[in-house]
Amino acid sequence: MIKTLLHKDLLLEIRSKETVALFATLSLLLTVISAVGIHSSFLNPEEVRKIFPVLIWLIFIFSSTISISKSFEYEIKNNALEGLFLTGISPWTIFISKLLTNIIIVLAVHLLTIILLASFLTTPILESFHHYAILSSLVVIGYCSLSTLLTPISLSSRLKGLLLPLILLPLLFPILFAALELSSQIMLEGSLDLGSLAFTLLLVFDVIYFTAAINLFSFVVHE
């Protein structure tokens, strides 16, 4: 069932290209603006390395939060989500497939953005890229768990997609805090400390948000 739904979600994305196109365009624009701004301020390479993690996560939060609400557009249109429920499949199956789709899209665009920003700023990240990939995967799991739960709520409100950043960003603070700490560590020390407090915090909040989301999704979509 999950495989069928995942195929449907990816096919919808390939047909419409809405989430990927919006996310990639916003990421590219913000990357170019950041690169131009940094080049004009004549920062030395050491200073650029220090602000690189901040830029990466700012671009991620801004572009992903605007585009992620598109991921539920076709479930809401024509009430297709009701059609899925009427087949008798469980809400958690729908949640997992939507979560996997969001993770694939968000992670792919985010990793490309890291490469692009690093090449614009001539910041060497190749040697530590696998650390970025591990960290990004963990951040994206927590981020997508929350956003997959909260997007249907925001789309059914009068504010539509505008409500999502208001409820999502405060909840994301622990994950973003850990992401900033760990990516600064990767950039400055070239390693990812798996025993650090920030890494534990990231793992704990991933588990909390995933467990909460999978248990609350049924309530959210039925109510």
Next chain:
Amino acid sequence: MDRALKQAEILLSLQNATKRYETTPVFEDISFDLIAGQITLLLGANGSGKSTLLKALSGLLKLDKGTIEPTISKEDHFKKVAYVAHESHLYSPLTVKENIELFAKLSSEKRTSEELLDFWGLFEHRNKAVENLSRGLAFKTSLVCALLGSPSILLLDEPTSALDSASLDLFCATIQDYVQKRNATAIIATHDIRRLYQIANQVLTINNGAIDSTTQVSFSEEEVVSIYIQTSLK
């Protein structure tokens, strides 16, 4: 008739159901049964609560009071129900065939999409995206998807409004055949008494939040119109 009904198999029973939107009641304390092998017409003026009632019977809308029997899990109830509403419940960027194949896999349907497309005259439209279909074709696709997995309770909300004459004949014949062969039941919310009275065994009229039920082996068009007018005047 009463004795025959008591012996009949009740597929779904609504008991003392009440639904309000904020403080405005849509229907209050209504009860009726849907019997195997029967087709029920649900009549009522615009805004009388027909669509709300069907959505509540589908399990997608919670009742404020009352029960739907048999009491089973939501997922099991959904498997028994085919609900065709005003919204198509389809994915608009996907084609007719892709939508049918998706819902067929999810409903564990054994028939191939080609068979279903052929039967409903959708084969030549199979590669069209749902967003480019006419209302009638979208309705047919929606009906095909709803009937996948052989549900025993069909809830059809104004099904005839988008169909042409030939499709309407096919629709009536198919629903009648489906209900009889599978011992299923169907409830059809409609204003189209003229076309649907021939297949009905029960008429439910909803007016001012109350419901009246008349059951017969068959109806004439005059009988159905008279039932509708009498209820509307109450």
